[in-house]
Amino acid sequence: xxxxxxxxxxxxxxxxxxxxxxxxxxxxxxxxxxxxxxxxxxxxxxxxxxxxxxxxxxxxxxxxxxxxxxxxxxxxxxxxxxxxxxxxxxxxxxxxxxxxxxxxxxxxxxxxxxxxxxxxxxxxxxxxxxxxxxxxxxxxxxxxxxxxxxxxxxxxxxxxxxxxxxxxxxxxxxxxxxxxxxxxxxxxxxxxxxxxxxxxxxxxxxxxxxxxxxxxxxxxxxxxxxxxxxxxxxxxxxxxxxxxxxxxxxxxxxxxxxxxxxxxxxxxxxxxxxxxxxxxxxxxxxxxxxxxxxxxxxxxxxxxxxxxxxxxxxxxxxxxxxxxxxxxxxxxxxxxxxxxxxxxxxxxxxxxxxxxxxxxxxxxxxxxxxxxxxxxxxxxxxxxxxxxxxxxxxxxxxxxxxxxxxxxxxxxxxxxxxxxxxxxxxxxxxxxxxxxxxxxxxxxxxxxxxxxxxxxxxxxxxxxxxxxxxxxxxxxxxxxxxxxxxxxxxxxxxxxxxxxxxxx
Ligand code: GDP
Numbered sequence: 001x002x003x004x005x006x007x008x009x010x011x012x013x014x015x016x017x018x019x020x021x022x023x024x025x026x027x028x029x030x031x032x033x034x035x036x037x038x039x040x041x042x043x044x045x046x047x048x049x050x051x052x053x054x055x056x057x058x059x060x061x062x063x064x065x066x067x068x069x070x071x072x073x074x075x076x077x078x079x080x081x082x083x084x085x086x087x088x089x090x091x092x093x094x095x096x097x098x099x100x101x102x103x104x105x106x107x108x109x110x111x112x113x114x115x116x117x118x119x120x121x122x123x124x125x126x127x128x129x130x131x132x133x134x135x136x137x138x139x140x141x142x143x144x145x146x147x148x149x150x151x152x153x154x155x156x157x158x159x160x161x162x163x164x165x166x167x168x169x170x171x172x173x174x175x176x177x178x179x180x181x182x183x184x185x186x187x188x189x190x191x192x193x194x195x196x197x198x199x200x201x202x203x204x205x206x207x208x209x210x211x212x213x214x215x216x217x218x219x220x221x222x223x224x225x226x227x228x229x230x231x232x233x234x235x236x237x238x239x240x241x242x243x244x245x246x247x248x249x250x251x252x253x254x255x256x257x258x259x260x261x262x263x264x265x266x267x268x269x270x271x272x273x274x275x276x277x278x279x280x281x282x283x284x285x286x287x288x289x290x291x292x293x294x295x296x297x298x299x300x301x302x303x304x305x306x307x308x309x310x311x312x313x314x315x316x317x318x319x320x321x322x323x324x325x326x327x328x329x330x331x332x333x334x335x336x337x338x339x340x341x342x343x344x345x346x347x348x349x350x351x352x353x354x355x356x357x358x359x360x361x362x363x364x365x366x367x368x369x370x371x372x373x374x375x376x377x378x379x380x381x382x383x384x385x386x387x388x389x390x391x392x393x394x395x396x397x398x399x400x401x402x403x404x405x406x407x408x409x410x411x412x413x414x415x416x417x418x419x420x421x422x423x424x425x426x427x428x429x430x431x432x433x434x435x436x437x438x439x440x441x442x443x444x445x446x447x448x449x450x451x452x453x454x455x456x457x458x459x460x461x462x463x464x465x466x467x468x469x470x471x472x473x474x475x476x477x478x479x480x481x482x483x484x485x486x487x488x489x490x491x492x493x494x495x496x497x498x499x500x501x502x503x504x
Contacts, residue, residue: 025128027132027502031134031281032136035138049486051072058493066116068115073111081107096472109130139216140220183255184252192255280499288349306359309361313367332494335350340377346375350373375490376489377488387419473487
């Protein structure tokens with residue numbers, strides 16, 4: 001068999017990875033998730049905790065004091081932007097604001113020096129491993145299914161989906177632009193741009209908070225990286241009558257050409273150069289946002305998880321299957337921002353995500369890598385308290401709202417902490433699926449409890465479960481005046497599963 005160019009190139013990259021690994025082994029950890037899932041915050045907090053020797057009781061190597069040193073080193077790939085760790089830490093720790101989010105792929109190398117846990121290895125001297133963290137938008141992963149589709153199939157599927165009840169209203173203005181348009185008409189740059197813009201507007205609206213729909217290829221339309229405005233991104237689906245053929249130099253021919261270019265110059269290189277070289281993967285999921293938006297968003301999230309899992313175990317016949325040497329052997333799905341909930345609900349959040357991932361595993365007939373599920377907060381911005389309210393003691397979370405945050409018509413500014421009662425997640429994870437409206441109803445009734453105690457005012461009962469965005473925490477100092485690293489929830493459990501076995 002003659003290897004394709006992609007196979008040859010990946011083989012070279014693999015050899016290079018292994019060759020550098022002979023001196024000091026390296027582990028490539030992929031960090032992904034849809035926009036605003038928490039990738040930047042996660043990587044920053046993880047590295048900060050490693051370098052500063054943070055409190056990581058569930059990360060065995062750190063808890064037993066075996067990590068001698070952790071430090072940043074130049075990354076192995078010269079052509080990939082570096083993850084801007086220093087700027088993100090400054091923002092989080094000094095300004096106590098959230099850093100700017102992931103918009104493209106980036107990389108960061110942390111080197112760990114550790115004492116081995118076994119006597120034999122200890123006699124060989126101190127162990128060293130490079131952890132190469134690769135941050136990339138989850139939107140780009142959802143592009144993989146496009147490789148198996150031609151333009152006509154993709155157009156038909158995208159239009160059918162846009163006409164579903166969950167999306168029809170959001171797609172109305174784009175669909176109106178399409179109506180009456182003749183795909184056999186002459187190619188036209190201005191028209192192509194208008195259509196691409198209207199289509200992108202629909203994709204963006206579907207992603208917005210109140211809808212939180214997840215499955216929206218092509219990924220670069222929402223996360224263009226450095227391709228913004230290029231012809232490979234200036235296309236859109238057309239309403240094609242079944243069985244019709246492409247007329248040369250027509251609008252359809254132009255769109256078809258660009259769709260193919262998108263696959264060739266955008267999708268394939270990403271999977272070959274970045275994705276196929278990962279050893280471990282964490283997928284961050286803003287499950288709370290989906291739960292809060294309602295059952296349709298939950299169903300949509302499940303579909304997105306299914307498609308993501310398919311990327312990790314593509315069929316042997318697919319293009320990716322032939323170049324993916326099955327390197328990824330551990331995957332974590334993490335529900336982020338668990339600090340928005342009281343501790344009592346963390347296990348419930350985990351149970352809901354476990355059920356979602358379980359269903360996705362079944363649907364994708366996924367097997368191969370070990371999968372773990374965690375409810376986590378990479379940065380814990382809240383603390384817990386009990387607040388008495390008319391003789392009743394209620395579990396609450398306390399935090400300082402971001403400047404300008406609003407709750408019940410009141411805008412916050414300043415350093416005062418407020419208490420909110422975030423509401424409970426359902427005890428039975430199945431209820432999220434079985435009775436489609438139960439969770440939004442449950443959350444709505446809980447939200448009536450939300451109030452800002454310092455004002456004593458009751459909030460608008462129609463609010464839904466509106467989370468307050470809190471400021472990142474002030475770092476605690478020890479008696480000796482040392483500042484501690486960023487506080488978190490279960491970040492150490494994620495670390496243990498992702499890299500613990502390589503530090504023995
Ligand atoms: P990205 O697009 O995946 O890189 O997402 P970010 O890491 O930029 O996170 C998006 C936003 O989610 C941040 O600006 C924060 O407001 C919020 N966020 C992310 N992680 C946490 C967390 O651990 N705790 C809290 N309270 N908020 C978080």
